Amino acid sequence: MPEAPFSRGAQHPPTAAPLATAAAAGPSGLLASLAPLLAEWLPRQRWFAGKGRPVTGFALVCATELLPWATSGSTPGLLHLLIRAQQPEPPGHRHGFGCGHRRGAAASDCYQILLGVRPTLPPPLAPALVGRPSGGPLDGQAVYEALSDPRLTTLLLERLRMPGRLGPLRFVREPSSAIPAALTPRLMTAEQSNSSVVYGDTFVLKLFRRVSPGTNPDLELPLALARTGCSRVPAPAAWFEAEPPAEGTAGPRPEPFTLGVLQPFLTGSRDGWQLALDTLAARGDFTDAARALGRATAEVHLAMARALPTAVLRRPQIEHLAATMSERLDSAAAAVPALQPYRAALHGAYGDLAALGRAGRTWAAQRIHGDLHLGQALLTWDGGGREGGGRWSLIDFEGEPSRPLAERRRPQPPVRDIAGMLRSFDYAAAVGRHERPQEWAGRTRAAYCAGYADASGTDPRDEPELLRAHETDKAVYEVLYEARHRPDWLPVPMTAIRRLANAHD
Ligand SMILES: Nc1ncnc2c1ncn2[C@@H]1O[C@H](COP(=O)(O)OP(=O)(O)O)[C@@H](O)[C@H]1O
Numbered sequence: 001m002p003e004a005p006f007s008r009g010a011q012h013p014p015t016a017a018p019l020a021t022a023a024a025a026g027p028s029g030l031l032a033s034l035a036p037l038l039a040e041w042l043p044r045q046r047w048f049a050g051k052g053r054p055v056t057g058f059a060l061v062c063a064t065e066l067l068p069w070a071t072s073g074s075t076p077g078l079l080h081l082l083i084r085a086q087q088p089e090p091p092g093h094r095h096g097f098g099c100g101h102r103r104g105a106a107a108s109d110c111y112q113i114l115l116g117v118r119p120t121l122p123p124p125l126a127p128a129l130v131g132r133p134s135g136g137p138l139d140g141q142a143v144y145e146a147l148s149d150p151r152l153t154t155l156l157l158e159r160l161r162m163p164g165r166l167g168p169l170r171f172v173r174e175p176s177s178a179i180p181a182a183l184t185p186r187l188m189t190a191e192q193s194n195s196s197v198v199y200g201d202t203f204v205l206k207l208f209r210r211v212s213p214g215t216n217p218d219l220e221l222p223l224a225l226a227r228t229g230c231s232r233v234p235a236p237a238a239w240f241e242a243e244p245p246a247e248g249t250a251g252p253r254p255e256p257f258t259l260g261v262l263q264p265f266l267t268g269s270r271d272g273w274q275l276a277l278d279t280l281a282a283r284g285d286f287t288d289a290a291r292a293l294g295r296a297t298a299e300v301h302l303a304m305a306r307a308l309p310t311a312v313l314r315r316p317q318i319e320h321l322a323a324t325m326s327e328r329l330d331s332a333a334a335a336v337p338a339l340q341p342y343r344a345a346l347h348g349a350y351g352d353l354a355a356l357g358r359a360g361r362t363w364a365a366q367r368i369h370g371d372l373h374l375g376q377a378l379l380t381w382d383g384g385g386r387e388g389g390g391r392w393s394l395i396d397f398e399g400e401p402s403r404p405l406a407e408r409r410r411p412q413p414p415v416r417d418i419a420g421m422l423r424s425f426d427y428a429a430a431v432g433r434h435e436r437p438q439e440w441a442g443r444t445r446a447a448y449c450a451g452y453a454d455a456s457g458t459d460p461r462d463e464p465e466l467l468r469a470h471e472t473d474k475a476v477y478e479v480l481y482e483a484r485h486r487p488d489w490l491p492v493p494m495t496a497i498r499r500l501a502n503a504h505d
């Protein structure tokens, strides 16, 4: 790939040395010096998607100096990087559960990395050290995870408060949003697919880690929902994106990459997963909360159908949907042999769906959340009785992170989200060790579906084939997800796989 531009950002503060060395070394010198450190550091990050496969090389997409670094003193520098990590393709990678590259091709995911640069690292930042490059423009400097440094995360907020361009980066602010200065930042420590910084318990900035060209649905959907007046989703206040140069000489310029979104922080909220586990531990009732969550889901679906394009799935699309689910099952079974004994029965669920399409059945499709589960629902206590003392909001509209962006942005049947949430009740009953997990999950799913019907007039249980095919597809996805990320949890979706397979015998 051609040399990526090394964009110079902010003006040098008086204490900063001019970047003569950086400019002279150029971006390839920078990458060469960082590559050995990143090869060691990147695979250890929670958000690194290519775990278990060697990193065979890096390519720099773009580098932007957000704050110049000094060769002495304590002023940190801030370097923004988009870097492709080259890896062999994962096994069982074919349709939709991977990163979208052709079979047999080397996979290369693009990651957003923010590096702090200081001559010496103060002790509180020691755990954030990435390493000290030898050679290149950062020779001998301490290079570290910038999001751990409040001085640098404060600078990011300042950038978002003042819209404008900086090299390939573009900072945008929603005109109606008021973002105060000097909010104290803290990096969230929750297990995440991305990274988030909370500012003064007022805003949260989510920085996408694995990025691709095109607007991320986690910006697109909340923005569209906010503009229709839907208050179930925190409205983006500001965001930033990159417009990197075209890769190769003749290629078209890629669409901008969405890099981060700032949205209001729902102070004091609790996520549905924790709430369900606490309720299970206390042997309490979750059905009122589930019914309210069903209503909230339906409201968000109705608003998305109003705000964004919809479609009708007819025979060809339904057959294609069933075929895609079948291919995903085969691909997952190739990677996780425990699925093999259930393949034939599970394929039956997809066959039933295709048969309905052939018989002339149609379904509405629209933009959906795409990865709805209890962890994506936040309950904020409002003291009132409207939803049993709390109000549900939905977050994280990225969709299933492993699916290609184009696929995640396509209209789909809303039952996909409902199936995701139903699978989550099953997870909660298992992880919360209810003595009769199926009974608890059954009660909770009935309440959720009833709540959905209250608000939308459509009860998902009235379309059993459609629902079962989507629950099966989700459980198959979860088997692969757990095998890759949390092998100890594999029995949870495998129990559902056995049940779904038996239901079809
Ligand atoms: N607007 C918000 N208000 C309060 N907490 C939030 C908000 N957005 C996210 N969170 C918290 O951050 C966690 C991670 O956010 P999420 O968008 O799911 O990130 P990821 O895609 O990295 O998993 C959530 O589980 C939730 O606890």
Ligand SMILES: O=P(O)(O)O[C@H]1O[C@H](CO)[C@@H](O[C@H]2O[C@H](CO)[C@@H](O)[C@H](O)[C@H]2O)[C@H](O)[C@H]1O
Residues within 6 Å of the ligand: 192, 193, 273, 371, 373, 374, 375, 396, 399, 400, 401, 420, 423, 424, 425, 427, 428, 478, 481
């Ligand atoms: O939250 P993410 O967007 O990162 O979603 C991924 O991770 C989820 C786990 O954190 C995973 O969800 C699965 O486990 C949940 C319990 O931890 C459970 O409630 C969900 O039903 C189950 O799917 C999700 O699938 C994955 O995409």
